[in-house]
Amino acid sequence: MERHQFGAAVRRLRGEADPAAAGLPVAGRRVPGLRREELGELAGMSADYVRRLEQGRSHPSAGVVNAIARALNVGRADYERLCALAGYAAADGQVPTDLGPGGTRLLERFSDTPLVVSDAALNLVAVNSAFLALEHWNLTGARWEWNLAWRHFCDPFGAFQQSSADASDHETILVARLRSAVLRYPADASLAALVDELRSRSRRFDTLWRAPRPVAAYESSATFTQSDGDSLTLVGNLIAIPGDDLAAVMLTAAPGSRDEGRLVEVIGRADGPAVVKVGQPGPG
Template identity: 75%
Template sequence: MDRHEFGDAVRQLRERTSPAAVGLPVGRRRVQGLRREELGELAGMSADYVRRLEQGRSHPSAGVVNAIARGMRIGRAEYERLCALAGYAAADGQVPNEVGPGATRLLERFADTPMFVSDAAMNLLAVNSAFVALGHWGLTGDPWEWNVAWRTFCDPFDGFRQSSADANDHEAVLVARLRSALLRYPADASLAALVDELRSRSRPFDTLWRTPRPVAAHESSAAFLHPEGGAVTLVGSMLAIPGDDLAALMLTAAPGSTDAARLAEIVSVTEEPAIIRVGQLGPG
């Protein structure tokens, strides 16, 4: 481990943590975030020890890392990062799948923009009503029917068309995300089973897994064929939600285009709830 890098990460988290977020009074403050004394009290250690940690003069135990994470109530992704910097595996190594407040607000505030939230293994966790209105995500009965990579490589959508260039970029992103997830969550049996199944069932996936292709862009274009006829071309842009290790995909049309008008028409008639929790993680 690099003690100085770990110390810098702790200091940055301390300075970014609002006292109110951890149940402390705000009052008048001369420093940003938490004081070392406050972090020490929350984590059950002295302010001097916090100082030595931040200066890279002490090696943290796994218990210390967990205490700091609990004290500042940090998200899953930051906890994983602290563990890695300290040289430890995370406590359980499972892919987090809680749709937190940040992801919920995104889905609520962009009600007219088709959007879904997925976990690090590319399992859909929640969608908004505009996404459902597109009508392209049919259920298949497969164990991973809500997994983007599975549907792309093993059971492609009937109402979804991409150019070769966009499809190549999309596939490269999916494989890169799954490789990263498997490195971060090596103990997640469902994720390992998904990757094994994809490698067994899809030659293109296995080829990309063995010889990764550079990711040219984290967005791609696709034509969605609506069940009632007609197509609408949308661009998918991925947004990271780092605190929860989730991602959101927004589907947008060019402003003022025929596709934008068609999308508005499709979305306007939906009667689905604003946010719909979906997904089935792994087989069974």
């Protein structure tokens, strides 16, 4: 089954590939993507071997997987999936941290909506000024101060409050995403250290890690208290950015609510760029 899934993944990626990006002519093509012959030439193998791979009649070596990934110029997430389907760990097994074009476009196009982008280990890699205007993300100088899971379980924000039900949903999502990351990046020492820290510091996290719950919905709401004492309640929705193995959380208010009007006021005071890269040692 995995061999056929690998072949289907190669077919899909070949059909989505940009010939121009591979230095191939675009004119005169009847179908999008690369031909099998073109993929074979770029990857250093025959078109017949590409056909057998796509039909699930041959099992690729790790070198073949890497050659196909390079020839198709795939993103990190697709590379990880190809490796997994072929039965191999990725070459370096490290969580990618580059913001990438997908995350950059989201931050630029939703500059009037609080938005953050995190990597697979839940480290924030970029936010927008609208998010910083919520005034709840204080910096402590700790190693994991920009990590969503560590801040929730080990160093929670006083200006960020959730109901028991929303906190439970939020925690379920955080644990599920970290467990998925550990499976996909088993060689990432920093990710392993983060999980060890969370399990040591937070009994709640350790309990959920040992007995995880299924994710019902990738959203939860929270109340943010401002420095002037006023507050607003927002719903956070998770948006996957699969090509770069990143995820965004978009915070919105209920349409027509007082919170919506208050959010407009808060964002109106925001002063800064649409894309603020964060992490150690802080915004920059």
